[in-house]
Amino acid sequence: MHGAFRMKSVDITNRLLxxxxxxxxxFxxxxFLKGGGYLVDTADSFIAATALMADNDYDVVFLDIVLGRDSGMNLLxxxxxxxxxxxxxxxxxSPEIVTAAESVRLHAFDYLVKPVTQDQLLRIAKLAAxxxxxxxxxxxxxxxxxxxxxxxxxxxxxxDEDGRLEDINSAAQEMLGCETALIDLTLDEIGLACPFAQIEWLLEIVRQRCLGEIYYLQLCNAKGQNLTLSLCMSPLTNAAGQETGVVLVLRNEELPTKHLAEKS
Known part of the structure; x- marks a missing residue:
């Protein structure tokens, strides 16, 4: 038996199969894995493994590719x-290029070739967990x-930096009154998807990168609802301080402002 691989930060709640x-x-x-501080279950077949998987949420599974008449690839x-x-x-x-490639395609964490040493097993278990x-x-x-x-x-x-909509919350979708899915649309496409007069004025703020200012807009949205909105846009930056996009915040000024005192 090879020297034990001592692990300093194993979470005992990690369950392995x-x-x-x-x-x-x-065995x-x-x-080896129990000695490393893990909770371990074992299964000798596809059926036994699926039964255990139905009752347990495993963090890591060590899976033989050949399981008698069954295939570990099917279980993967x-x-x-x-x-x-x-x-x-x-x-x-018996390593094969075909099974290795299929394992990668199905997002297996690693591909080990027997015999596997204790140090190797515990190192991979730690990384996978x-x-x-x-x-x-x-x-x-x-x-x-x-x-x-x-x-x-x-x-x-x-x-994003090209003016394509990356995300929108339900409140903004409701304010615009658009039934169409808007994510991934360009500014021009959003204008076509939300056919109301003031949408172009709103989108022009994004085009012109009007950052930091607060604007007020009265509009009749795509559902025919009359709203008074305040708009403010801020830049999105990465760790290097480079602008990667913008966030546009809309506030319905007609909604009452609730204070904590009102709830008591």
Missing amino acids: VVDDEESIR TFSE RVLSEQNPNCQVVMVTG ERKQMIDAQEKFRLRMTAIFDGVREGILVF
Whole structure:
């Protein structure tokens, strides 16, 4: 047995699954991974693995490509659909270009060739678990930002540096009164999709990069609703300070302003 690979920052909540039809491989992988601080389940077949996957949300799966009469590639496809954040490490004793290419296409985290050492197994497990944690954190942040983005009363439109709409929240969509999906449209295309007189004036603010100023606009939107809006546009910049787009904020000035005191 090779020297133990000591891990300093393993999260004991990481749950791993080892899928292999060879009992010796399942036992060895399981013991190595448990020694590294992971919770580990094992399965000897496609059916046993899918049953465990139905009851558990795995962070990392070590998956043999050949599972008796079944194919680990089929299980990889299932994992890609049912648990796309799960990091899958394909393991094989007979490496082939075809299976390696298919593993990459299905977003497998890595492709290991037997025999696999303890150090190698624990190193890959650590990297895969860290990637899973990062992806989960990014998704949680994205969902939180989406809730905030769609929860505010102000309308928000995000344009890239070429004037193409990258994002729009529900409040802005309602203010414009457009039923058409506007994301990915250019300024000219938005003007055609929202056929009301004042849309061109609003879009001209974006074209002219009128940053920092507050404008007021009375309009009758695409649904025939009369609104008084205040508009303000700010730049989007990257870490180097370069402008990558703009954010246009619309506020319906006819909506009452609610203060915390009014809710008590």
